[in-house]
Amino acid sequence: MYDIITKEQVERAWKEYYDFIHNEFGGPGNGCDDYRDCSPEVSSKIMKLYKFAQNLQKKYDELIKYNNYNMNKEEKRDLIIDKGVKIKEWINYNIKKHGAKNFFDCVNNAWPDISESIKQSILNEISENIKPKQINNIEDLAKLLDGNEYGDELDNEYNIDVEAICRKNKWVIVFGYSDDLIEFRGFIDGEDGAWDGALMKLVKPGDFYMEDEDEETYKKSKEYTFVSINESELKEIQNNGYQNICVVEMLWSPNDSNASWQVNSKGAPFVRFNIMEDEELYCEAAIIDLSKLI
DSSP states (O other): OOOOOOHHHHHHHHHHHHHHHHHHHSSOTTOGGGGTTSOHHHHHHHHHHHHHHHHHHHHHHHHHSOSOTTOOHHHHHHOEETTTEEHHHHHHHHHHHHOHHHHHHHHHHHOOSOOHHHHHHHHHHHHTTTSOOOOOSHHHHHHHHTTEETTOTTOOTTOOOHHHHHHHHTEEEEEEETTTEEEEEESSOEEEEOTTOEEEEEEOTTOEEEEETTTTEEEEOSSOEEEEOOHHHHHHHHHTTTTTOOEEEEEESOTTOSSSEEEEEESSOEEEEEEEETTEEEEEEEEEEOTTTO
């Protein structure tokens, strides 16, 4: 990977140059040629600082310029600039490091002089990352979250409040955590034990559910939540065609996947997205749309 020259590095180099001149002569002057009558040591120092800053500026300018103004958008994205650095890769690097909005403002207001056509091309690329993201359905949300890391399941580059959207639309996000927990976020928020997997159903306020299977005790639910069920209850739900009931099955080490966890659901629409851990698939999580049941 080519060592990317940042705007901050260039500014620091020029600042060091002008600060030295200011300290030596009480003002920035108009450039190193104004100081030809100073001592050889000072003159040498000025020239070294100037050449260092100028060299950084040149590398920086080369990095942000396109070599061919007539390329189409796809070709520009794939253009290799010096030692394998791609325009899109370089833009994504800066967006990740500084944030899309900050990077956009930097390019728009504070870049060195480059042609407006080049600047606008790069601004257009960056602006794709700061347009308001529209989440119209669970598929849109799954695309937004797909590929997130374990521990950062709901993070996104648009800073969208995922849980607020889910609460509004009656969506719930379900995923595995550690090796023994099932997590719920959004319209329902909480967690439950899932050692070697879990089988659960949605209950509504006022519904009775089995609290203790051994003692056959029941409890009245005060809220929308998911509670554990056994195979007998599942069979009864299946025989009734999942009428107004959503069932969630959390599988540990599923046979048809390399993931540690896999979420399945019946009785409500759902879509999966992947949660990663160190570039390996950790969980096939799910977003479930409960709006038709509530």
